[in-house]
Amino acid sequence: MKISVKNSMKPKDIVKIALQNSGLSQEDFAKLLGKSQPMLSKYISGRAIPPTDVIILCMNRCGFQLSLEISASALADRIRTDFSGTAFADVRAAINQILDSISGPNDTITYQSSRLERAKKELYETTTT
The missing domain is CATH 1.10.287 (Helix Hairpins)
Structure with a gap:
C-alpha cells in the first residue's frame, strides 16, 4: 500500500498510520521498532517525538512516499x-x-x-x- 505523506503530517501521525497498517499490536509493533510499548504510546499520542530512524522505519514498513513541496x-x-x-x-x-x-x-x-x-x-x- 502506497500512502503519500504530506509535509503537514506530524511524526505521531506517521507512526499511528504505520501501526494501524501493520496489523500488529502496540507491543509487537514497538518490538519491531526496537522500542518499548510505553514509548510507542508516547509517540502516537504526541507526548514524545520519535527519532528520525523510527519515522523512516515506519515509512518504509508501510511503503510511504514522502512528498514535500516548497517554493x-x-x-x-x-x-x-x-x-x-x-x-x-x-x-x-x-x-x-x-x-x-x-x-x-x-x-x-x-x-x-x-x-x-x-x-x-x-x-x-x-x-x-
Missing part, C-alpha cells in the same frame, strides 16, 4: 535562516552549486528556473553579507 522563496528563506553567518558560507556555496546543476534543459525544472534564479540571487546576497 523557491520559502527554500531560500529557510536556507538563509538555518545557514546564516560566515560559518555556513561553504554550505550556502554548495547549495548554490546544486541549484546550478538542476537548472538544466528539463522542462519541469526550466519552468521554475526563474524561481531558482531568484533563490540563487537571494542566497548569493546572503553569502556576501
Whole structure:
C-alpha cells in the first residue's frame, strides 16, 4: 500500500498510520521498532517525538512516499535562516552549486528556473553579507 505523506503530517501521525497498517499490536509493533510499548504510546499520542530512524522505519514498513513541496522563496528563506553567518558560507556555496546543476534543459525544472534564479540571487546576497 502506497500512502503519500504530506509535509503537514506530524511524526505521531506517521507512526499511528504505520501501526494501524501493520496489523500488529502496540507491543509487537514497538518490538519491531526496537522500542518499548510505553514509548510507542508516547509517540502516537504526541507526548514524545520519535527519532528520525523510527519515522523512516515506519515509512518504509508501510511503503510511504514522502512528498514535500516548497517554493523557491520559502527554500531560500529557510536556507538563509538555518545557514546564516560566515560559518555556513561553504554550505550556502554548495547549495548554490546544486541549484546550478538542476537548472538544466528539463522542462519541469526550466519552468521554475526563474524561481531558482531568484533563490540563487537571494542566497548569493546572503553569502556576501
